[in-house]
Amino acid sequence: MKNFVVAIDGPAGSGKSSISKLVCEKLGFTHIDTGAMYRAVTLEALKRKIDVENENEYSFIDEIDVVYKDGKVFLNGEDVSGFIRTSEVTNNASAVSRVKAVRDKMVDFQRGCRNYGNILMDGRDIGTVVFPDADLKVFLTATPEERAKRRCLENKTLGVESDFNTILEEIKARDYKDSHRAIAPLKQADDAILVDTTNMSIDEVCQEILRLIDERL
Numbered sequence: 001m002k003n004f005v006v007a008i009d010g011p012a013g014s015g016k017s018s019i020s021k022l023v024c025e026k027l028g029f030t031h032i033d034t035g036a037m038y039r040a041v042t043l044e045a046l047k048r049k050i051d052v053e054n055e056n057e058y059s060f061i062d063e064i065d066v067v068y069k070d071g072k073v074f075l076n077g078e079d080v081s082g083f084i085r086t087s088e089v090t091n092n093a094s095a096v097s098r099v100k101a102v103r104d105k106m107v108d109f110q111r112g113c114r115n116y117g118n119i120l121m122d123g124r125d126i127g128t129v130v131f132p133d134a135d136l137k138v139f140l141t142a143t144p145e146e147r148a149k150r151r152c153l154e155n156k157t158l159g160v161e162s163d164f165n166t167i168l169e170e171i172k173a174r175d176y177k178d179s180h181r182a183i184a185p186l187k188q189a190d191d192a193i194l195v196d197t198t199n200m201s202i203d204e205v206c207q208e209i210l211r212l213i214d215e216r217l
């Protein structure tokens, strides 16, 4: 039987990562968080102190290797998972992921993950660009206010105090940049199923996705 591919796309804070992890644990699928891969490139760009807005400063992309495996992201073999969630990386990731050379390389790496067996990949362009032939495409969304609320709660559990309005503005800015870029903008694929999680619990969203997978397996 060929490997089953689930593509989950959606904006920041729509619950993609938590839902994807739970669904994969339940089904034994391999989860690939493509946002973590773009974050790893952003970390490297910041380390090199390049002007992230200048496409001509990305020649370093030819020297790097990004691998996502077992919930961790490796940059040239080094596990950088602990360094990619800072607000500096978060707020620069949209600029870095607009660059064609960056996207071409990440999409190549992501397509290579098909060898991992049954996979669930989450991101912004998985159903539209990376795997247009995915067996199931889901577009997860929620209102910006709900997503900001979730981010604040998540930060609280990590011991980080955050200001709701600042997070809300950052989420809206990232939504705008991710959905207005020229290459692979965030958008729902024509054949993706829309799941609005605003009034759903994590468990309800998981059950819905498990049901959609089960219908197609």
Ligand code: C5P
Pocket (backbone or CB within 6 Å): 012, 013, 034, 035, 036, 038, 039, 093, 094, 095, 097, 098, 122, 123, 124, 125, 126, 174, 178
């Ligand atoms: O999903 P996460 O918030 O970790 O993604 C970080 C950033 O990486 C996004 O804001 C987006 O700019 C970029 N990204 C992307 N394409 C993907 C996944 C993430 O452009 N497939």
